[in-house]
Amino acid sequence: MKDIVILKRLVVALVLAGIFATAGGGICMSGEYSPGANDNGIKIGNTMPYSGPASGYSAIGKSLSAYFAMINDRGGINGRKINFISRDDGYSPPKTVEAVRKLVEEEQVLLLFQSLGTPPNLAIRGYLNDNKVPQLFVGSGADQWNDPRRHPWTMGWQPSYGTEARIFARYVLDNMPDAKIAVLYQNDDFGKDYVNGMRSGLGDKAGKMIVATQSYETTDPTVDSQVSALQASGADVLLTAAIPKFTTLAIRKVYDIGWRPIQFVNSVSTSVGSVMKPAGAEKSAGVMSATYTKDPSDPRWQDTPEYEDWLAWMKKYNSSVNVADALAVYGYATAQTLVAVLKASGDNLTREHVMKVAASLHDLSLPMLLPGITISTGADDYAPIKQMQLQKFDGNSWKVFGDVIKGSGR
């Protein structure tokens, strides 16, 4: 009999607990639809890997927060303060989905801005487009963010990998029309974006000019055999579309086997400290790449008012990030792009209107982008930055040269 009593009491307690839980749940039901903006403020959502393997990128998140803090200190945008809510997703797509749903449904943000990483952004693209929430200025260089017909609520920002490859192609066409091009690429979407970009940049000459392509897997120990095969093709231009480690290996091998082509490396792998120096100053001298932002450690910019503004902001608002960190420049420039869009949206802060304004930017120039590089978008052009300038490594540092080149087309 004792057990019956126990069970009876347990069940009664459970039912009571259930009634309370359900009643409590009823109270915190979601409210009315809110666009996340009102007379006093604008709510902006963001996800960023503050923890986990990609946490090196968190300098971008810190820089974004620091920039909006300055904007708020100066009175906000058209009198509205920015409420920037940045959540950690650890670069894990399921976490991104969860964080973004919380931002949209619970925090009721106006839009998602600069969420970082290709997989996290792919994971939330469907949800944001279904719910007509802007996914603005995605923090990834993949080619797929410029697809307004299928994903009208998603827009990239930086020059995509394909755009970069088209810029290399433009340079080759203009300066070495008879070149024979070899491509070494990572065997995934990242590497293939460069191959496709190079092909589309060369147009109908692609078949003749690209004489060899070789791919590697990130699990390969070396790229020696690939480099040898490319040399054997008789190419005099080499594009290496690789992550830093393999770029270093390729630069070294090319030099060691006595091959002296014109070498392009992708902008992902241009770090002096982790790519060029390990390859050796002698072996990496003369390698070319492309860039679109000002290098804060380049003495050329250090007397300009743009640099002084930047430095003042870094010191006052963003002191936890290194002054020479390119990610701080990136965060600064993307935040300025969003501020420009919100300013131009005026008092009409519906999601539709903000998206429309973002898709009608015209020659917007930003202080820390290279002179001549501007941001333009259109209803069928969701690639804000399409220009870059070439740079050459002199064994010590990168030096930009030549004109700004546009990598147009898709």
Added chain:
Amino acid sequence: MEKRIAAPEILAATPAAATTANGWRWIGIVAIVAIAVALPFALSKYHVFELTMVMIYAIAVLGLNILTGYNGQISLGHGGFFAAGAYTAAILMHRYGVPYWLTLPPAALIGFALGVLFGLPALRFEGPYLALVTLAMALATPQLLKYFDTWTGGQQGINLVKPMPPPGLGIDRDRWLYFIALIVLLLAIRIAANILHGRTGRAFVAIRDHPIAAAAMGIDTAKYKTLAFGTSTLFTAVAGALAAIVIGYVSPEGYSLFLSISFLVGSAVGGIATIGGAIVGGFFIQFVPNLANDISDAAPWAIYGLAMLLFMYTMPHGVVGTLWPWLIRFFAARKTVAPIAVRRSDGA
């Protein structure tokens, strides 16, 4: 349903009393299910989604409990089996257009097969050595997923079409997925209870507590250890498939080593050798990292660690493992005051 675990007193009591006890047990179960069914209609869609994820993690942790709690084999690699289930569902849906609900049986099958295959070499390892072997599984999973990119979509993963609720039912997608997860969870609990409270479960526990004695009693330890592995990974793979369907996207970054560790933490916090503990574990996995993030932006993982320590210090057998006996005693207190007092005075 569970006559076997009924206390001896009830078995000895009159049939009528036993029937009443069973009746109350059923009312209890019906009450829990009724609450679970009513809850999504009182919550916002986001909270419904969160609870769906809680149930999915609970299924995964339940799988781990069978292996670690009942059979004594430690696994640091269940994130890998979760990923196997997720990719089974994703590939079937994306490449072959299989409807989402039909992907669960194949995911279960693959989970079971992988678990048995993995369980065979695991027979030679015990304790920390087995933990290391399974750790290899967790470490290798993201890279293997990137390597076989023609199937898995590599780094960029696979985007899935989100399942639509049947038309005419009048509920939205989030609530529909909640009910699917609820049905699978209830089924999983029922199946786990049947296995664990029967002959197989007793064999699992005997092997955990004393493998030599178990073998001496005629239990085929190799067979039952492999079976425990397979059953465990079956549950976890089904949870993975459900997660893929609910999230609508799979990619290698989602299945890092940390996921495996989360499962083990959830299992320990809930109560490693309990069935109900898996649900507590699901809540822990889903909510504690977010709560930690809300408390401190700067050091969320320090808060997470602190929460873990607090739980383990105050409830060393996990929430359910510690509180359940206490609850039974609490509700029985008035009837048993006298005997306990007597026993105490005897002892003193």
